[in-house]
Amino acid sequence: xxLALDIPLNDSQFSAQRKSEVLVEALPWIRRFQGHTVVVxxxxxxxxxxxxQQAFADDIVFMASVGIRxxxxxxxxxxxxxxxxxxxxxxEFRNGLRVTSPxxxxxxxxxxxxxxxxxxxxxxxxxxxLAAGMSGEDSGLLSARKSxxxxxxxxxxxxxxxxIVDVNIDLMTSMLDRGQIPVIAPVSPEVDAAxxxxxxxLNVNADTAATAIAQAxxxxxxxxxxNVAGIYxxxxxxxxxxxxxxxxxLRAMIPRLGEGMRxxxxxxxxxxxxxxxxxxxVDGRIEHALLLEIxxxxxxxxxxxxxxxx
Ligand SMILES: NC(=[NH2+])NCCC[C@H](N)C(=O)O
Numbered sequence: 001x002x003l004a005l006d007i008p009l010n011d012s013q014f015s016a017q018r019k020s021e022v023l024v025e026a027l028p029w030i031r032r033f034q035g036h037t038v039v040v041x042x043x044x045x046x047x048x049x050x051x052x053q054q055a056f057a058d059d060i061v062f063m064a065s066v067g068i069r070x071x072x073x074x075x076x077x078x079x080x081x082x083x084x085x086x087x088x089x090x091x092e093f094r095n096g097l098r099v100t101s102p103x104x105x106x107x108x109x110x111x112x113x114x115x116x117x118x119x120x121x122x123x124x125x126x127x128x129x130l131a132a133g134m135s136g137e138d139s140g141l142l143s144a145r146k147s148x149x150x151x152x153x154x155x156x157x158x159x160x161x162x163x164i165v166d167v168n169i170d171l172m173t174s175m176l177d178r179g180q181i182p183v184i185a186p187v188s189p190e191v192d193a194a195x196x197x198x199x200x201x202l203n204v205n206a207d208t209a210a211t212a213i214a215q216a217x218x219x220x221x222x223x224x225x226x227n228v229a230g231i232y233x234x235x236x237x238x239x240x241x242x243x244x245x246x247x248x249x250l251r252a253m254i255p256r257l258g259e260g261m262r263x264x265x266x267x268x269x270x271x272x273x274x275x276x277x278x279x280x281x282v283d284g285r286i287e288h289a290l291l292l293e294i295x296x297x298x299x300x301x302x303x304x305x306x307x308x309x310x
Pocket of ligand 1: 029221243244278280293294295296297298299300301302303
């Protein structure tokens, strides 16, 4: 790389030029997403490693600072497992899956709402008091129904686990309008067929909760942090990471994806089918993966886009 006069650059000039390129690359994306809602699923390693936690909080504050409206939905699997073991909560397994008994649900709620959510709010708010942690129970943010889990054609009772059936859009919108960053634990009140709360709370998978919230708000983008690099190609190219894929190509690819990848591919597709323009899986083990996905042209991980994406 050279200056205009073809004079070779010394190291510090070279790195200054690299930095300016990075900043300039971000400009069209800042303009593209300004004023738009981006839902981010926070999970995996990013949630347990202090350095990655801080980098994630930085990225969310960065987004909010340039006028993007981020919403964070978090999981807490590793922390929940640790607390279940520590508290010696009795557990039952069916078909290899943990049943969410009322006792387990108490621990889930305590850890998600009282621990994981609090830590992230604390890190974000070290910059400015923007983040507001809430569970699906607060102000009726989320409503859920029990999931129907079918194994080998038979319905099995997995206890207090649910799927979101309703999102309080007005609440989310007014928070975003005020510049707040909702940090959501997807613990949700159960509602009956008429939409009335039954008094029970259900645990909702954070991936599906993030997808449901992104759909309800017609978010511009959904980004999911996971512990994989992204979606890999199918035959004849199974070792190449797919950087970008259209919804129809992804749909065609899903039956041929590996067991682990298929639900992730499906989550991206569900978001797009529900009206979200683009959805990405990024590697949460990489520091600032979120920043890199949103503010660079090639991003990181795998992005799926609607067929009419512009
Ligand atoms: N994995 C990818 N190919 N990402 C492309 C990202 C492009 C742009 N920064 C966006 O967020 O929409």
